[in-house]
Amino acid sequence: MSIDLEHSQTSTREDRLGAITGYHGTIGEIVTGAGTRSLTSKERLFSQASACAAGCAHTYLGRIQDAVVINHAAIGCSSDAIGGNVINQWGQWVRGWDRTNVRFVSTNMTEQDTVFGATGKLKETIREVWRRYHPEAIFITSSCASGIIGDDILGVCEDLKEEIPIPLAPVFCEGFKTKVWASGFDAALHAILKWIVQPPRPGIKSNKVNLVNFQASARLEVIRLFDRFGLEPVFVVPYSRVEELRRMSEAVATLTVCGTLGGYLGNGLEEHYGVPYVRTLQPHGIEGFSAWLRSLGTVVGKPEVAEEVIAEEIAKYAAEIELLRIELKGTTAVVGMGPSFSHNYVRVLQELGVEVIWGASWHFDQNYDNGIPPESSRRLAEENETFPVSVTDQQNFELLNLLNRLKPDLYVSRHPGSSVWATKMGIASVMVADEFASFGLKGLVDFGNILTDKLRNRGLARRLASRIQLPYSHWWMKQDAFAFMEE
Secondary structure (H helix, E strand, O other): OOOOOOOOOOOOHHHHHOOEOOEEEEHHHHHHHHHOOOOOOOOEOOOOOOOOHHHHHHHHHOOOOOEEEEEOOOHHHHHHHHHHHHHHHHHHHHOOOOOOOOOEEEOOOOHHHHHHOOHHHHHHHHHHHHHHHOOOEEEEEOOHHHHHHOOOHHHHHHHHOOOOOOOEEEEOOOHHHOOOOOHHHHHHHHHHHHHOOOOOOOOOOOOEEEEEOOOOOOHHHHHHHHHOOOOEEEEEOOOOOHHHHHHHHHOOEEEEOOHHHHHHHHHHHHHHHOOOEOOOOOOEHHHHHHHHHHHHHHHOOOHHHHHHHHHHHHHHHHHHHHHHHHHHOOOEEEEEEOHHHHHHHHHHHHHOOOEEEEEEEOOEOOOOOOOOOOHHHHHHHHHOOOOEEEEOOOOHHHHHHHHHHHOOOEEEEOOHHHHHHHHHOOOEEEEOOOOOOOEHHHHHHHHHHHHHHHHHOOHHHHHHHHHOOOOOOHHHHOOOOOOOEOO
């Protein structure tokens, strides 16, 4: 099995999926290489910044509403909790829940702890969390400090399992282990699969569908659509409760809005509990939404319902989409996003009549856990195998050089750390924070309107560009964007 729950931790995406963080070429070349798993990540002679796997694990697990995250680390590693708390309270507010802080605790490892070990401090922290909060589960995340000195987090959990009557789930997400920060999502989901999910109860017949996502902003729309199939979506993992996670094994299917995020959990539930994982395009734009619903309809035995819904949605929004295509015709764009979003949003923008001239992704998985290269990449290669792509690992010095050379009308990103710099260059920039930003036909129309608004109102970008001096020299802007990437 590719999802091995016998072990307490999963391997990194580099080892498991052949993930790479450095590349430039065509989509045809990258898909061909992925098919034989022959791509080699190109190292950089200079690297500016990236993200941390632990941050992905923290922000994802921290929003499970009746659990607590203990970060076995120095106090600085808890800075993730600040942003996670803002997102958590926003999600509670839009759902009409009482707003509460994330329950995120640090063991506050010190220099002395890194010399003599801190398992005793971790034990006391777990006991105090149980006394103070009485959560339904406690996740203990590792860190570079605790990982380097080899603190036995698993052993601590074993020692306390009789004393603390809830799941104690170690999450091994040390930042130094991987250059692919999305490995932190896998570490978090591995802990959920191993220590939280329980086998289905005999005789229980469910109509629930696990929907793996980030914020679930379009939950009302998803509920409406799934009701047509007689199904009830359960939005996991953020904003769920531990009991919902325990019962994921009883669902009729698992879907995701992000292949990078949902693949580990979806494949794990299918392999170990027989819950079908719907592998298809993400539900963005016309083609993605149609493929997503058709695949769901096939899995639950209601393909005719999927066709009815698709036809209704297209008829409802076709005229608006055509108007957007007319207005956006001739517009050029560069995309910079996580791997599954990047290649999906190239297609979404093309559906709106935008000419996409480059697609950058933060990393690229040569295959998912089912052994097949990403669907969105394969589809893009089938349509235009010469389309230029790169794998940039959020290296802004590469992105800004590329934008300076290509000079697109739009830069569409899924990370504020790059979109803000495009704005400072005078380029209309759209930061897609919401994973449901172009969900279905209605989402496509909303997204298209955002693009037209950005193009009509470029005053901020132009004023910033006229007043701000970029931190990169004229020398660098004249170089090839990938000059520091080894061949």
